[in-house]
Amino acid sequence: MRRRTPYRRLFAATLLVASVLAPVAATPATTVHAASPGPLGTARHDEDDCPPDGLGPELTARLDKTIETVRRQAGIPGVVVGLWLPGQGSYVRATGTADKATGEPMFPDTYVRIGSETKTFTVTALLELVDQGRIGLDDPIAKYVHGVPGGHRITLRHLAEMRSGLFPYTSDATFVHDFLGDPHRQWAPREVLKYGFRHKNTFKPGEKFEYSNSNLVLLGLVVEKVTGHRLADVIRHRVLRPSHMKDTALPQAAEFPRPHAHGYTDQTLSGRVEDATDWNPSWAWAAGAMTSNLRDLRAWAEILATGRLLSPETQAQRLRMLPTGIPGTAYGLGILNTNGWIGHNGSLPGYETVTVYLPARKATLVIIITTDSLVGGQEPSTLLGRAITEVVTPDHVYAGAIPR
Secondary structure: OOOOOHHHOOOOOOOOOOOOOOOOOOOOOOOOEEOOOOOOOOOOHHHHOOOOOOOOHHHHHHHHHHHHHHHHHHOOOEEEEEEEEOOOEEEEEEEEEEEOOOOEEOOOOOEEEOHHHHHHHHHHHHHHHHHOOOOOOOOEHHHOOOOOOOOOOOEHHHHHHOOOOOOOHHHOHHHHHHHHHOOOOOOOHHHHHHHHHOOOOOOOOOOOOOOOHHHHHHHHHHHHHHHOOOHHHHHHHHHHOOOOOOOOEOOOOOOOOOOEOOOEEOOOOOOOOEEOOOOOHHHOHHHHOOEEEHHHHHHHHHHHHHOOOOOHHHHHHHOOOEEEEEOOEEEOOOOEEEOOEEEEEEEEOOEEEEEEEEOOOOEEEEEEEOEOOOEOOEOHHHHHHHHHHHHHOOOOOOOOOOOO
C-alpha cells in the first residue's frame, strides 16, 4: 500500500488552485450567523467601520449557500468563517458539527490549533530582534545554531523565505512513522531537526522556493539563543501582549484551551480517519504548534499585514515577495500574498485555518475548519477560501496556499 508523507503537507495548504465544486442544495446552518456583538466581539463597528446590519440579505444568502456547499462536498465536519468588509458589513458563520460523536453544533468561539500560522508569530519575534539591532537577516544560521548542514552559507533570510535548501524533517519517512506511531509523544526542537539533517540539502541557498518546517524550528532556536528566553515567552510578551491577543498561545505540549471543537484527520498509519484533537503538536513547535480563536486571528490579520509591530523598513523587507511557482501566490519572510490577500494559512492533523488581510479593501478573512483531509489532492481550506472570495472579492480571489 502506498503511504503518503503527511507532514510534508502539514502546515500550509498546497499551492494547488482550488477547483470549483459542483453545486449542491444548501441546508440551514446548525449554529449562528451573526453580525452583532457577542462573546467574540465580532462586531466592533466603531473600530472597523463595518455597518452593524451585516452584509445585506442577498450577499449573506450567497455566502451561506457557498460555505455550506463546500463544507458538504469537501466533507468538512465543522466550519467557522469571519469576514469583515469596512464600509460594507461583517459576517460570522459557524456551521456543521463540533463533535461527530455527539452531534454538537459548531460554534464561532472555538479555540483552534492554527498550524503554520505559527510561523507568522515566530518570524515577527525574529524581525523585532532585527529592529533592535540584535541580529541581521543576512547572518548565517551557523552563527547561532551549530550542526546545520551548510549552515555557514544559509542565512536567516533564506530560512524565513523558505529558500534554504534544508530538507524538511516532516518529509522524512522515519519521522512520519515515529510520529504517527505515537501522536501523543513529546518532542524537542533539536530532536526533530535530526530527521531532516540526515538528508543532503536539496539545493543551494537562495536558489529556489521549498517549504520546509526545518527552517522555522531553526528560527525559533535563534530567538531563544539571542533573547535567553523560551520562544513561547518571547512571543507572549513581545508579540501577543502588544497586540492585545489574550486567547493565543504557544503550548509546551498538548494543552488546548476550551471550548474547542474536535478535529479529524486521515493522516494516520492505517489511513482511517481519526480524532486528532488531543494529539501533541510539540513536534511542530515554532513552525506550527500555536492555538488561537476567531477574535484574535481577526486582530492579527491586520497587525501582521500592516506591520504594526515593526519598523516600516523591516516590514518592507518582510513583504518583499518572491515567486513560489504557483500563479497568484508569492512568499515573503514568513508571510504569503495570494492575489492581494496577505497573511498565512495553517494545517496540521485535525485542523486548518486561513488568516488573511486585503489592503486594497482593508478587508479581513478568517477561516477555521476541523479537518485537514485532502479533497482531490487539495486542501479543504483552499477550496473554501477560493469559493468565499469569488463571491465577495472577485478581483482578488484566494488562489491557494503553501506547498507541502
